[in-house]
Amino acid sequence: xxxxxxxxxxxxxxxxxxxxxxxxxxxxxxxxxxxxxxxxxxxxxxxxxxxxxxxxxxxxxxxxxxxxxxxxxxxxxxxxxxxxxxxxxxxxxxxxxxxxxxxxxxxxxxxxxxxxxxxxxxxxxxxxxxxxxxxxxxxxxxxxxxxxxxxxxxxxxxx
Numbered sequence: 001x002x003x004x005x006x007x008x009x010x011x012x013x014x015x016x017x018x019x020x021x022x023x024x025x026x027x028x029x030x031x032x033x034x035x036x037x038x039x040x041x042x043x044x045x046x047x048x049x050x051x052x053x054x055x056x057x058x059x060x061x062x063x064x065x066x067x068x069x070x071x072x073x074x075x076x077x078x079x080x081x082x083x084x085x086x087x088x089x090x091x092x093x094x095x096x097x098x099x100x101x102x103x104x105x106x107x108x109x110x111x112x113x114x115x116x117x118x119x120x121x122x123x124x125x126x127x128x129x130x131x132x133x134x135x136x137x138x139x140x141x142x143x144x145x146x147x148x149x150x151x152x153x154x155x156x157x158x159x
Contacts (some may be wrong), residue, residue, distance in 0.1 A: 003101060015075060027104065030103055031078070031101065035068055039057070039065075040077060040094065040098055040102050041105070044102040048091035049092050050083070050089050050091060054092070072092075076097050077095055077097055078093060078094055078098050079092070079093055081093055109156035
């Protein structure tokens with residue numbers, strides 16, 4: 001397969017994965033916005049965060065991140081806690097409702113991807129899994145153990 005053919009194959013696979021991700025977001029778009037979902041997923045995958053972490057993740061000013069977090073607090077999806085290491089800072093953690101919402105989104109993604117893999121010929125499944133892992137590593141993204149999507153793509157040359 002030529003490099004151009006490889007790129008086209010990757011684009012077709014990316015299209016499928018983006019559709020899976022978009023459908024999982026649409027399942028909860030009546031509850032949270034996409035940036036709010038990114039906050040919830042970041043807390044779920046990285047543990048408690050402070051508003052500065054959230055601002056960096058979203059690429060926004062800290063005041064915007066604080067407002068987004070406040071909306072999630074009011075919705076009962078995250079809670080603010082004093083940071084035991086430095087009481088000047090706040091830690092944002094998921095509530096049980098926030099955990100369920102993230103699990104719903106991730107569960108949808110896992111189920112949809114599992115259905116596509118199950119539809120593949122059995123002899124292609126292992127090769128696809130190896131190719132996905134290799135692709136992620138080449139991009140500088142370490143595969144997660146729990147199947148959650150990470151939110152940042154690192155430049156492979158700078159990793």
